[in-house]
Amino acid sequence: xxxxxxxxxxxxxxxxxxxxxxxxxxxxxxxxxxxxxxxxxxxxxxxxxxxxxxxxxxxxxxxxxxxxxxxxxxxxxxxxxxxxxxxxxxxxxxxxxxxxxxxxxxxxxxxxxxxxxxxxxxxxxxxxxxxxxxxxxxxxxxxxxxxxxxxxxxxxxxxxxxxxxxxxxxxxxxxxxxxxxxxxxxxxxxxxxxxxxxxxxxxxxxxxxxxxxxxxxxxxxxxxxxxxxxxxxxxxxxxxxxxxxxxxxxxxxxxxxxxxxxxxxxxxxxxxxxxxxxxxxxxxxxxxxxxxxxxxxxxxxxxxxxxxxxxxxxxxxxxxxxx
Amino acid sequence: xxxxxxxxxxxxxxxxxxxxxxxxxxxxxxxxxxxxxxxxxxxxxxxxxxxxxxxxxxxxxxxxxxxxxxxxxxxxxxxxxxxxxxxxxxxxxxxxxxxxxxxxxxxxxxxxxxxxxxxxxxxxxxxxxxxxxxxxxxxxxxxxxxxxxxxxxxxxxxxxxxxxxxxxxxxxxxxxxxxxxxxxxxxxxxxxxxxxxxxxxxxxxxxxxxxxxxxxxxxxxxxxxxxxxxxxxxxxxxxxxxxxxxxxxxxxxxxxxxxxxxxxxxxxxxxxxxxxxxxxxxxxxxxxxxxxxxxxxxxxxxxxxxxxxxxxxxxxxxxxxxx
Numbered sequence: 094x095x096x097x098x099x100x101x102x103x104x105x106x107x108x109x110x111x112x113x114x115x116x117x118x119x120x121x122x123x124x125x126x127x128x129x130x131x132x133x134x135x136x137x138x139x140x141x142x143x144x145x146x147x148x149x150x151x152x153x154x155x156x157x158x159x160x161x162x163x164x165x166x167x168x169x170x171x172x173x174x175x176x177x178x179x180x181x182x183x184x185x186x187x188x189x190x191x192x193x194x195x196x197x198x199x200x201x202x203x204x205x206x207x208x209x210x211x212x213x214x215x216x217x218x219x220x221x222x223x224x225x226x227x228x229x230x231x232x233x234x235x236x237x238x239x240x241x242x243x244x245x246x247x248x249x250x251x252x253x254x255x256x257x258x259x260x261x262x263x264x265x266x267x268x269x270x271x272x273x274x275x276x277x278x279x280x281x282x283x284x285x286x287x288x289x290x291x292x293x294x295x296x297x298x299x300x301x302x303x304x305x306x307x308x309x310x311x312x313x314x315x316x317x318x319x320x321x322x323x324x325x326x327x328x329x330x331x332x333x334x335x336x337x338x339x340x341x342x343x344x345x346x347x348x349x350x351x352x353x354x355x356x357x358x359x360x361x362x363x364x365x366x367x368x369x370x371x372x373x374x375x376x377x378x379x380x381x382x383x384x385x386x387x388x389x390x391x392x393x394x395x396x397x398x399x400x401x402x403x404x405x406x407x408x409x410x411x412x413x414x415x416x
Numbered sequence: 417x418x419x420x421x422x423x424x425x426x427x428x429x430x431x432x433x434x435x436x437x438x439x440x441x442x443x444x445x446x447x448x449x450x451x452x453x454x455x456x457x458x459x460x461x462x463x464x465x466x467x468x469x470x471x472x473x474x475x476x477x478x479x480x481x482x483x484x485x486x487x488x489x490x491x492x493x494x495x496x497x498x499x500x501x502x503x504x505x506x507x508x509x510x511x512x513x514x515x516x517x518x519x520x521x522x523x524x525x526x527x528x529x530x531x532x533x534x535x536x537x538x539x540x541x542x543x544x545x546x547x548x549x550x551x552x553x554x555x556x557x558x559x560x561x562x563x564x565x566x567x568x569x570x571x572x573x574x575x576x577x578x579x580x581x582x583x584x585x586x587x588x589x590x591x592x593x594x595x596x597x598x599x600x601x602x603x604x605x606x607x608x609x610x611x612x613x614x615x616x617x618x619x620x621x622x623x624x625x626x627x628x629x630x631x632x633x634x635x636x637x638x639x640x641x642x643x644x645x646x647x648x649x650x651x652x653x654x655x656x657x658x659x660x661x662x663x664x665x666x667x668x669x670x671x672x673x674x675x676x677x678x679x680x681x682x683x684x685x686x687x688x689x690x691x692x693x694x695x696x697x698x699x700x701x702x703x704x705x706x707x708x709x710x711x712x713x714x715x716x717x718x719x720x721x722x723x724x725x726x727x728x729x730x731x732x733x734x735x736x737x738x739x
Contacts, residue, residue, distance in 0.1 A: 246729055249729070288686075315682065315724075316679065316720060322643075359638065394717070396636065400637035
């Protein structure tokens with residue numbers, strides 16, 4: 094049935110996405126507790142902090158302490174997020190993060206203005222500069238992201254042609270400095286995607302750039318996250334960002350707020366059940382989901398942490414049959 | 417892209433599924449308030465009560481009063497649920513419900529035992545009897561349901577062959593009495609389905625019974641509801657049960673509880689965005705979702721009622737562009 098990948102690589106972004114947006118103060122110790130628990134589930138990639146101004150994101154003021162306090166698990170890559178050289182320097186200075194280059198374009202000029210206060214031309218210049226910085230420092234570029242690839246709250250639907258232009262530009266920018274791009278992330282930053290638009294956009298990018306590995310970053314504001322991820326898998330996409338328990342928004346605050354990334358447990362459950370390997374222990378991960386709720390102090394949207402896994406039920410049934 | 421239907425028919429089951437399971441007492445007036453609000457959204461089919469023993473389902477003690485108190489909207493079909501002749505008599509006695517025949521088999525013998533305390537042979541006899549009763553009273557059979565069609569908490573995964581046998585049996589039982597079955601509902605009663613198993617089962621049933629119209633009844637306990645519904649749509653399924661705001665479980669009670677049906681607003685949002693007609697006004701429906709939360713007094717899992725519609729955003733963007 095379609096091109097389901099055999100393995101899927103999941104990057105956990107809950108700590109970074111979640112802790113930056115939560116209203117309540119979360120102690121450094123509790124942030125570390127969740128990160129350490131997640132690192133024992135089989136998750137191999139985790140974005141745990143961002144190095145941004147505490148004026149803009151007060152919750153990330155302890156980014157260095159969080160990194161310093163965690164207990165590194167062998168085989169787990171911990172990463173951070175930054176938007177300029179200063180942030181990159183802070184990340185490098187921790188000495189404990191995997192430093193990989195990331196560049197981005199935004200398919201919506203209006204969102205680019207609101208989000209980073211840049212025009213497309215300025216973003217192009219910044220990206221060119223970052224590629225240069227990475228090159229100078231010998232940092233490989235892991236992925237290029239097209240933000241707002243499906244739609245924008247300020248600009249509306251984003252045509253496929255616009256995303257293709259952005260991918261072309263990213264590749265051209267990298268090529269200018271002799272750098273090859275091998276992976277592009279299509280980010281549904283404001284949750285406009287549907288399974289249909291996922292298939293159409295992934296298909297179009299793949300047709301034009303068959304050599305690029307594609308990944309999806311899917312927000313779940315309108316409940317389409319899992320359906321969108323599965324649509325991606327049916328198109329052969331094998332890399333996803335996700336967020337434990339669906340951390341990253343405040344969907345239960347009673348207002349129309351943006352939700353977090355697609356829930357990691359629900360995504361792993363889906364993979365488990367359709368026979369796609371993730372290397373992640375779903376039972377342990379569901380415990381992390383419940384821990385995340387405890388850490389933030391309010392319910393989070395993940396389903397499997399509440400509904401339970403089928404593997405546990407199957408085991409119970411098998412044992413009952415033996416007895 | 418695949419066989420997406422042009423129109424989808426959605427049966428709202430929130431009032432029946434939700435009110436029967438909620439712990440808190442809900443007044444008759446508030447039940448009616450939600451039903452009346454739902455009936456103004458463009459929803460054409462609504463299951464609002466069940467006629468069962470108040471000993472088993474105390475919350476349904478006011479079923480007759482709920483039916484008596486509602487303000488019928490032209491074009492809306494209000495239905496009830498029953499499991500025996502006595503329940504059917506009560507439904508008919510209200511004089512305000514659309515009375516349509518419904519028969520069922522359960523693909524899991526163990527669930528049948530737990531749920532209705534019957535063996536498969538007894539269920540066969542009961543179903544035969546109900547077909548007779550419907551025939552006697554001139555009630556057309558609208559649909560036959562195969563419950564636990566994807567998996568069972570007591571029995572595990574359900575093989576496709578078992579579901580096919582159940583469909584065969586239902587058709588044979590109807591044929592015995594000269595009644596034709598035209599529609600079969602595949603019910604994921606305990607939320608074991610994935611988009612992959614939906615496609616496989618729908619494909620298998622359709623191949624063997626190309627003349628049957630198929631519908632899906634999808635519980636959302638593990639967050640797969642929307643992905644499963646979309647998988648059904650890609651296979652051409654055009655009838656779904658759903659539940660406003662995801663009413664029908666207690667997913668936020670902190671225990672592994674079964675959740676309700678797939679959320680109606682999220683399902684309508686999906687249809688709207690991929691160009692499938694439902695006839696339902698999503699903005700009004702999202703208001704009903706928020707009303708449902710108010711009526712039950714706790715958060716419910718629906719996403720779109722919190723995240724907002726894209727149609728509203730598009731309108732705002734268009735208006736801003738004009739100004």
